[in-house]
Amino acid sequence: MADDIAMRRISSPLAEPSVPGSEVAWPSPNGRFVAIVTTRGMLETDLVESQVMVFDLRDVSNFLSTPTMSSPKARVIASVQSYPHHIEMNAYAPVIKDVRWSSDSALVFFRAENMHGNYQLCTAGVTSTKLVYLTPPNRSVNHFDVIGRTVVFNAGDPATHLIDPGQSLNRDAVDLTGARLQEILFPDDLASREPALFHIYVLNVDRKGQPIRLVPHYSLLDIPVLSALYPFNASPTAQTLVDLEPAQSVPGIWNTYAPAPGAEQLRLTDTSDPRRLRADNILRPLEYTLIDLKTGTEKALLRAPNARNLGYTADRNRIAWSPDGKQVVVTNTFLPVASGDSDASDGHPCGAAVVDIASLKPSCLYFEDGKSRSDSPRLQDIAYGKRANEINVLLRTSIGGQLIRTYIFRNTGWDLLSTASVEISRNGLEGGIDDAQSAKDSLKLFVRQGLNEPPTIWASDNHGHERELWNPNPQLHQMQFGQASLYQWKDKDDRAWSGILIKPVNYTPGVRYPLVIQLYSYNAGEFVTDGLYPTAFAARHLADAGFVVLQIKKQPDTVSEQDPQIHLEAYVSAIETLSNDGLVDRKRVGVVGFSLTCWYAINALIKMPSLFAAATIADGLDNSxxxxxxxxxxxxxxxxxxxxxxxxxxxxxxxxxxxxxAPGFNLDRIRTPVRIEAIGPPSVLQEWELYSSLRLQQKPVDLIYFPSGTHIHQRPLERLESQQGNVDWFRFWLKGEEDSDPAKRARYEQWEAMKTQASR
Structure with a gap:
């Protein structure tokens, strides 16, 4: 477990599942350098360390062309030690994010999270190790863009309780009508998750001593963890900004926009409900917004919602300005009803919309067909070409390839000029690359990894040379791992399932091993350690302890009672298939539920009490x-x-x-020993119904509390307890084994008492 936490992971470039080319590290604008961010956990300090490393591509080129040459060393230009304080979407989140190059390639800009949980805007020179903080530690930067040496960014005010927990009636009485329970009981906990009040600032890096300029009359109350995912792009003159912001109102006509297949519940029907526009509503409709950086005035670029709000999640949200700043192209959006060509759109979103800044008149490169077929190419990136009347759209295909479609403006509209296949997993539109040919001529650094292959940095050129440049974890070569492979099967309804199967270290065919099922999803092209997330999942750690582990990919949500039943069939069919294959002992099976899949796991414990011999429920929703x-x-x-x-x-x-x-009314049926992990104060209430019911029934139940944790564990000691605790839990209940560590003696005595009580 300690080795896993200390493993140096590559944070940037971050490979995204099913997105070809996302693992490529793009060179600086002058083509000389490449910056990479790595992150590791430090158990001794309970902190996370991220570093920015720069490779000189001249040295890399010589290394590729000279087989006898040793790999060149990277220069560490910045190092930050802190920890992710807030909810993160990804496991192993870095404390250095959003690396950008200056136009002259002399500086690297990025956000660094400090010990207060605020992101400071920083810069470091490629020839020095001096880290310069451009913003104060009490403000948190959420977005930034670099135009030459001008930086445009937004930052939140110091943490305050922006959602008032109640109206004071006098010094002894408060009216709590309309407040949420968390606001009343846990205001400090909520303050780390609630919306922040953002302002926009402009900074010129070359003008030392000049104060940061506040853009007047602009403010936005929004959820930082969500808004950080959206694009934020300044014009070439740094006079105007386009970003994706919550809509100020939801017109009734928006209910005509068609949701993605299977997402009818997202249709914007209740447009008059005031709760839809609350700042803490994670489903608040978004729209592309145009902001004047001199006056702070803002207006909708397109008076229409972003398509992601209606379930169109396969295409990425992107913004690209024309070189002259007179046009901007935005992706994955609906067009205003009055502007859309009803024959072409039929209520479906525009894949890429070009907007004239002066008139705000939009035109669409192409409309989505609304079918969202799995084999349809999906938008990955967009950029203007070498000429102002050309736009290149990068698309990924279902088979892992890439296409670049070039559109050209002729007379009164945009026409498709050409479609070119692009070399798989080595191209993109970022880093100044704006067509397929220039991509093929570039020297590239990229991440290579697999289910059983830890990530390493490789380099390649257009002459066919390819070599491993850097291995961030050479110590892993001295360790044995249980082998992981893709596993597929079908349930009794002929529904197809897939998962990653990890066999024990020194696996012996014919031996039936205990099994632990972890259900949420998996990344088939990435080195697997815990399975997907470090909260409760401990795939290779369990394999090291003699378990077979199956990390299952869940089916798409129907948001109905069918969901837990469908996934119950996944559990049953997986156990049966693995048992028939002679791999597992069906009497010694455990299950881990995390987040939404806690609902599935608890349903299984109720509906089939003898299916699992041990279970873990971690920070989950069970719709009770x-x-x-x-x-x-x-x-x-x-x-x-x-x-x-x-x-x-x-x-x-x-x-x-x-x-x-509802699960809470049927907990008397559970016979399985259950470990519960509650993360943060609200999670204790969330899990209390399950815990208290089992405890009152004197059934085996363990409640572990992480007071300051995040949904996806990030701090080293929280990861250690969650993952090692689960290894110990399943070893005890499925194998009858106990760790010899004297510090764990009291815990085992408690579990032994539970086992004795349950056997009566």
């Missing part, structure tokens, strides 16, 4: 009555989701359906 009453009040997305699952709120005649199927 108690969770509804505690958290759906004033939290619009959760209320809408749970109402759709059951068809109705748990009131009146509808309450009978809840008592029949």
């Amino acid at each position: 009555y108690m969770q509804y009453m505690l958290f759906a009040v004033e939290f619009y997305p959760l209320q809408k989701q749970m109402d759709k699952v059951r068809g109705h709120s748990p009131v009146g005649n509808s309450l009978r359906q809840w008592t029949d199927v």
Whole structure:
């Protein structure tokens, strides 16, 4: 476990599953340098360290052309030690993010998270190791763009309780009507997750001593962890900005926009509901917005929602300015109803819309067909070509290839000029690359890894030379790993399932091993350690302890009671298939539920009490009555989701359906020992119904609390307890083994007492 936490992971370039080319590190504008970010956990300090490393491509070129030459060393130009304080979408989140080059290739800009949890804008020179902080430590930068030596960024005010927990009536009384429970009981916890009040600033790096200029009359209340995912691009003159922001209103006509197949629940029907526009609503509709950086005035670039709000998640949101700043192209958006060609759009989104800045008149390069077929090419990036009337669209195909479509403006509209195949996994539109030919002529650094192959940095050129440049974890070559492979099977309804199967170290054919099933998803092209996330998942660690582990990819959500039943069939069929293959002992099977899949795991424990011999439930939603009453009040997305699952709120005649199927009313059926992980104060309430019921019934249950943790564990000691704790839990209940560490003696005595109580 300690080796896994200390493993140096490549944070940038970050390979995204199913996105060819996402693992390529692009050179600086002058083509001389490449910057890479690595991150590792440090158990001794409970911190995370991220570093920016720069390779000189002249040395890399010589290395490729000279087989006897040793690999050149990278220069570490910045190192930051802190830890991710906030909710992160990715495992192993770095504390250095969003690396950008200056136009003259002399500087690298990035955001660095400090010990207060704020992101400071920083810069470092490629020939020095001096880290310069451009913004103060009490403000958190969420976005930035670099135009020459001018930096445009937005930053949140110091943390305050921006959502008032109640109206003071006098010094002894507060009116809490309309407040959420978290706001009342855990204001400090909520402050780290609630919306922040953002302002936009402009900074010139060359003008030392000049104050940072605040863009007047502009502010935005938004959720940092979500808004950081959206594009933020200044014009070539740094006078105007386009970003993706929450819509100020939702016109009734927006209900005509067609959701993606299977996402009808996202249709913008209840446009008059004021909760839809609340700053804490994670489903708040977004629209591309134009901001004047002199006056702070803003207006909708397109008075239409971003298509991602309606379930179109396969295409990426991108913004690209024309070289003269007179046009901007934005992706994955609907067009205003009055502007859209109804015959062409039919209510479906525009893949890429070109907007004239002076008139705000849009035109669409192409419309989506609304079918969202898995074999349709999906937009990855967009950029203007060498001429102002050309736009290049980079698309990824279902078979892992890439296409560049070039559109040209002729007379009154945009026409498709050409479509070119691009070399797989080595190209993109970022870093100044704007056509297929220039991509092929570039020297590239890229990440190579596989299920059983730890990530390494490789270099290649257009002469066919390719060599390993740097191995960040040479110590892993001295270790044995349980072999991982893709595993596929079908359930009784002929539904196809897939997962990553990890066999024990020194696996012996014919021996039936205990099995642990982890269900959420997997990344087939990445080196597997925990399985997907470090919260409760511990795939290779369990394999090292003599388990077979199956990391299953869940089916798409239907947001109905069918979801837990469908996944119950996944559990049953996987166990049966692996047992028939002679790999596992079906009487010694454990399950891990994390986040949404806790619902699936708890349902299985209730519906088939003898299926699992041990279980872990980690920081999850189970759509129970108690969770509804505690958290759906004033939290619009959760209320809408749970109402759709059951068809109705748990009131009146509808309450009978809840008592029949909601997990909390059926916990008497559970016989499996359950380990519960609660992360943060609200999570304790979230898991208390399960814990208290099992505890009152004197059934084996363990409750582990992480007071300051995040949903996806990031700090080394939190990872250590979550993952090692689960290894110990499953060893005890599935193998009858105990760790000899004296520090764990009290825990084992508690579990032994549980086992004795359960056997009576």
